[in-house]
Amino acid sequence: MRRLLFVVFLFAAGGLAAKPGHTSLYYTKECVDHLRARIKNDTTAWRAVLKKADGENSLQAVEELGLVYRVTGEEKYARKLKQCLQTLCAQPVWESAALLSREPAWNAGLDLADRTYKASVAYDCIYDYLDEKERKAFADSITRKGILPALGDWIEGDTRIHSLNSMGHNWWSSCVFMAGVGALAVREEEPEAQKWIEKIAGASLQWFDFEGDVLNNKPRTFDRDGGFYESVGYASFAMKEYLLFRLAYTNVIHKAPYDVPLLQKLGDFFAQASYPNDGPLLRVDFGDSHADNRDWYPVLLLLANGYDSPANRWLLHQLGKSEHYEQTAMGLAYDEERPAPVTPGLKNAMLYKDMGWAMLRSSWDNNATLLAVKSGETWNHAHADANSFILFYQGQYLLTDGGTVFYNNPLYSDYYFQSRAHNVVLFNGQAQSTDDEYYGVKTPGHLYNLIDAGDLKYVYGDATGPTARYFERNYRHFLWIGNVILVIDDLKTYEPGTFEWLLHHGDATAKQVGQDIVVSKGNAHVLVRPLFPETLVNGGFPHDFPEKLVLSEQEGYKDHDANTKESYLSIKAPEQTRQTKFITAIILPDSANKLPSIEKREGKDMIGVTIIQGDKESVVYLNLLADGRMMGRNSNNSFDGWETDAYLTVITSEKGKAERYFVAYGSYLRKNKQVILDSLSKVFIVLP
Known part of the structure; x- marks a missing residue:
């Protein structure tokens, strides 16, 4: 009876019709009609969206408020959206004082982009509720405070201060494409809007095609196979901003903007960087990202924009197990309950050659083995981690990246970004230059010759370029045979010194057992066994065996928590030398724990x-x-x-x-x- 009364109320309210000719950015008539039919039988997600819309923080629930108003037409939601608009438009500027104080002033950054988006969605959803004078006033404010500053800093040739070479990463996407969403929202009141919309759509092609530069060491933004060099987390953010613009453009203009072939591959990258297990999905976390990053938004938007694929369906289903994206406004509006395949239908090994990432896995089954390797660019959100690797096994993240922390913390530059926070080889405590964070690396690392022959997989990395200040040769080969992964380091330097093999294990336990290091978490464990140039001491006192490798704990910091210290392992060669080979076996016990x-x-x-x-x-x-x-x-x-x-x-x-x-x-x-x-x-x- 309660559900029946709810549905009667819903359709009694009926929803107000938009002004003829006005097409909503996201909650179109077709979308709203489909949603009304769906929630007759499924009210759980709808009630979750209603709860957010009825909450006190309206500015953080603009999407929910907009959807609820479009579906119900209830005036109280329109009033809340109008109040959001009044609050935003009363602010003299939409950018932070910190950016405005730069020389020249940065008039449009991420704060402005966020406010432009919120104001545009609110304005669009209550367009029918506002009178002509209010529409004009709000449209003028969105234009002056959001659109024009962004166009002026990022697009227009007579005022622009940014280039793709300096800021052509996730900031460019947010600042430019949110201005595009704003222009689409005010198109009926602003005579110049259509020109801005098309200019932004055209500029997007240059952003996708940016190849980097030699003179200032800037990396190519997108790998030609769909990857994004900064990290999985920043790929999610950058693509969400673009895809929001693309979806709004398609809804309003009634055709898609320029074809971007890369979008056919983008979802594959997000899937390849994922680790399915019995718990929430885990992600490859090279750079400024997080293994627990489960941002569903860009995957949903890929599907909403017509990029339907088994990988996108699979990934959205995997993310939905824990994130309940359908209980958000955009999730509810664009979740079409697509059947998801058991696996994404992708290769078990993938090399992103332009950006130097590789993912090798035993299978796409839950709790399988995933080895991820990076030897690529260093700059901005991409850390000094050439030839580093991480390992997921039996549902757990065991051999880890050193993580990250917010950039205003001194430890971001002093620890998290630097080589010692990653699974690399140091020489006399050094690998990449500490300057690489700001200046980039002149000669980036590379990965080569990926081979997948079933139970034999191989790839090798060349980190000689980024570590050339200390190394003449810095090659790392990954040879995976059955349940053994051999990590083979071929090293040569300019003078004798000490080589040091690093192993980060995050919150997993690591202890020496005989000549092995056993890394364990939950029910999962792997053995790390150094073989060359020597083994670990097998019992007795280390000082009695000076020819053996020296194992010690080093002090680092917890991922995303610089206030908590966390140890990692150092394995030092016993003698100073110019040239050596490390061969280290990572042993994966089988289901019967047989080695x-x-x-x-x-x-x-x-x-x-x-x-x-x-x-x-x-x-x-x-x-x-x-x-x-x-x-x-x-x-x-x-x-x-x-x-x-x-x-x-x-x-x-x-x-x-x-x-x-x-x-x-x-x-x-x-x-x-x-x-x-x-x-x-x-x-x-x-x-x-």
Whole structure:
């Protein structure tokens, strides 16, 4: 009976018709009619939106107030929206004093963008409620205080102070596209609005296509495969702002703006950077982001803008498990209850080559294994973390990024941004320059040669450029075979010193057990086992074994909490040297907690590892002659009868019979006159 009375009330109110010719930015007639039909049978989300609209903080509930008024037509919601407009428009300026005090003054930043959006949504939703004089007055205020300052600082050639090179990241998106939303809102009162709208739509193409620059070390904003270099969190914010403009443009102009092919790939990036598990979705948190970032807004807006894909449906469903996006105004308005696939239908390994990110996973099942690697740009929100990695396993985030904190905290620059807050190798305590935060990196890191051959995956990173002040060679190879991930560091410096391998584990527990470091959280654990240049001390006193690696705890700070200290691990080489190799095994226990057998191998100009898992044996050979020490002669070598010039070779056998061959940077592989690989130039390949 209560639901019946609620529905009768809803349709008795009926909703006020908008002025003929006025099309709502977001809550169009079609959207409202669809919603009315839906909430006849499902009132839970609607009641949540009503609760927000009935709350006291109207400025934080403009979207909810607008939707409720458009659906019910109840005057009390129109009055609250009008009060929001009056409050905003009474403010003399919409930007902060801090930005206005700069020289030249920054008239339009994120505060102005936020106020422009709120005022525009409120104005649009009560357009029919206002009389002609009020419409004109509010439209004039939105134009003077929101749209024109943004256009003046960011778009117009005769006044502009910003460029894509200096501010072409998430700020550009918010400041420009919220001005576009404002122009769409006031288009019927402002004669110049249509010109501004089209100018902003056209400028968006330059933003998406910005390739960076050489002169001032600025990175390309978007990876050509859909990634965004700053972080997952800032990708979400930047794309939300653009997609809000695009959706409003499409609703009002009755056609989509310029085609942006990158949008077809953007949802795939958000999915690739996600880790499904039995709890709330986790995310890759390189840079200024958070593993708990579950921003559903850009994914919903991609779907609302017509970018329907299995990955977008899957991701929105995953996010909805914990975030209940349908209980927000935009979530309720644009959630079409699309059936979601079990998996996103994406590859198990993906390389974003332009920005230097890679995600490798065992599968898309819940609680699978996800290894994420970064060796790319450093600037702004992208940290000094070339060749760093993180690991999710059995539903937990075990090997972690050092995190971040708000930028006004001194520890942001002194700790969180810097190399020691990441899983990298230091030399005499140094890796990337501390200046990279502000000036960017002249020669960024790169990732190369991603291979996914089922239970064998591979990618390698080159951090030599960003660490060139200290390193001549700084390569890190990730070779994932079954339940073992080998991290192989090939290092050379200009003078003898101490190499230090860092391991961050966040709030997971890490302790040494024999020659392993056991990292555990909840029911999940992995083993980290250093193999070269030496192992950890296996019992006894470390000072009795000066040839062994030295393990110690270092003091860092908790992610997003600079007031709480958090330790991480340092593994130092026992001797000072100019050149070394670290080989470290990350061991993933199987469901029965059974561990693979791992043995070190050493030979003439070779180090390696033998891994036995069930009936399969994989022998890994690292050819020391191929590490750059010989340049005019080929790195010809022989191991166990195998002849090759390859840098890395893996022979996998089952019951004594070779069945798979992996070659990294090799031109031939042969044994007993049987030629497995023959290429005049060196290749990275899995055979057969």
